[in-house]
Amino acid sequence: MHVEAHDLVKTYPPGVRALDGLSITIEPGEVFGLLGPNGAGKSTTVKILTTLARADSGTASVAGHDLARHPDRVRRAIGVVAQNSGADPLATARDNLLLQGRLYGVRGRDLRTRVGELLDRFDLAGAADRPVKGFSGGMRRRLDVALGLVHRPVVLFLDEPTNGLDPEARSAMWAEISRLAGSEGLTILLTTHYLEEADRLTDRLAIVDEGKVLVTGTADALKGSLRGDAVHVELSGDLDEALVRQAIGAVVRDVTVDGRVLSARADDGAAAVPGVLAALDRAGSPAAAVTVARPSLDDVYLRHVGRRFAEGVAR
Structure with missing residues (x-):
C-alpha cells in the first residue's frame, strides 16, 4: 500500500472530535477520493498524512514510511497542494519553482530542467517571469500543482484542487490530474466537494462524515449498490x-x-x-x-449521510 491509515483519532479543543477512528488504504498508482461535507474530517486526514498534524491515536504510513517514526522520509516522498495557494505572490512562477526545488535538495541543471518541464506542462512558460500576484485563479492553481511536483514525489495530496475555478479551468485541471495518474503512475489522494470530479477522476472513493468512513468503493460500484x-x-x-x-x-x-x-x-x-x-x-x-x-453519487451520498451533498458542503 502507498497510503495506510488505521483508526485515526484527532480531537481539537474544546473537545471537537475531527477524526473518530478513520481508516483508509490506497494502492500504488491509485487516485483515491475523500468526499464529504465541511467538517467531515477530510482536511484533518490530509494534515495528518502530510505530517502537518499528529493524530491522538491510530497508525499511518505513506510511501512505506511510518508517520510517527519517519516523518522526514514521508515529507520527501510526497507532494502537497493545499486549499490555499502556497506560492509567493510577489515572486515569479519560475522563482517559486526554483525555491521549492532547492528546499527539497534539487540543484543545478537538474532543477532548471525540471522547472522548464513544469512550466511547459502547465502552460505557464509564457508567464514564467511575471509576478504570481497578476495570475488568474486557474494559473495560480496550475502553479500550485507544479510546485507539488518539482521534487518528483511518489504520492501527491490534492486538497480540493479545483475549488473556485471556472468550468474551463476545472476541466483542464481534471485532464492534468488524469495524466498524472495515468502516464506517471503517481498515487493521488484527492479531497473534493464536486461529485462530478470524484466520479470522473477517482479509482476508488470514500464518503466521510463526522470523522468516520461511511462507505468505500468505486463510483460505479457504489452507484450500482442502489x-x-x-x-x-x-x-x-x-x-x-x-x-x-x-x-x-x-x-x-x-x-x-x-x-x-x-x-x-x-x-x-x-x-x-x-x-x-x-x-x-x-x-x-x-x-x-x-x-x-x-443512481448518481448524489444518491449514494444521500443514502449514507442522510442529507443532500449541496447542503452538506454548505455547513
Whole structure:
C-alpha cells in the first residue's frame, strides 16, 4: 500500500472530535477520493498524512514510511497542494519553482530542467517571469500543482484542487490530474466537494462524515449498490413528513425528505411516478416537479449521510 491509515483519532479543543477512528488504504498508482461535507474530517486526514498534524491515536504510513517514526522520509516522498495557494505572490512562477526545488535538495541543471518541464506542462512558460500576484485563479492553481511536483514525489495530496475555478479551468485541471495518474503512475489522494470530479477522476472513493468512513468503493460500484431508479420530487408547499411517507410507502422505497425535496427509489422509476403523484395529492402535498434518473453519487451520498451533498458542503 502507498497510503495506510488505521483508526485515526484527532480531537481539537474544546473537545471537537475531527477524526473518530478513520481508516483508509490506497494502492500504488491509485487516485483515491475523500468526499464529504465541511467538517467531515477530510482536511484533518490530509494534515495528518502530510505530517502537518499528529493524530491522538491510530497508525499511518505513506510511501512505506511510518508517520510517527519517519516523518522526514514521508515529507520527501510526497507532494502537497493545499486549499490555499502556497506560492509567493510577489515572486515569479519560475522563482517559486526554483525555491521549492532547492528546499527539497534539487540543484543545478537538474532543477532548471525540471522547472522548464513544469512550466511547459502547465502552460505557464509564457508567464514564467511575471509576478504570481497578476495570475488568474486557474494559473495560480496550475502553479500550485507544479510546485507539488518539482521534487518528483511518489504520492501527491490534492486538497480540493479545483475549488473556485471556472468550468474551463476545472476541466483542464481534471485532464492534468488524469495524466498524472495515468502516464506517471503517481498515487493521488484527492479531497473534493464536486461529485462530478470524484466520479470522473477517482479509482476508488470514500464518503466521510463526522470523522468516520461511511462507505468505500468505486463510483460505479457504489452507484450500482442502489437498485433501480432514483425518483426526486419537489413539493409545491409545506408537508406533513409522516403523512407523506405513509402515503408513498407502498409505491417506492428508501424515502428521504430534505426540506421540500423528496427522494426515493423504485425498480422502475417511470412506472412509479403516477402512483407517487396520486399519493402525494391524496396526502395534500402536490408535486411541483418530478425527475427520474439512474443512481448518481448524489444518491449514494444521500443514502449514507442522510442529507443532500449541496447542503452538506454548505455547513
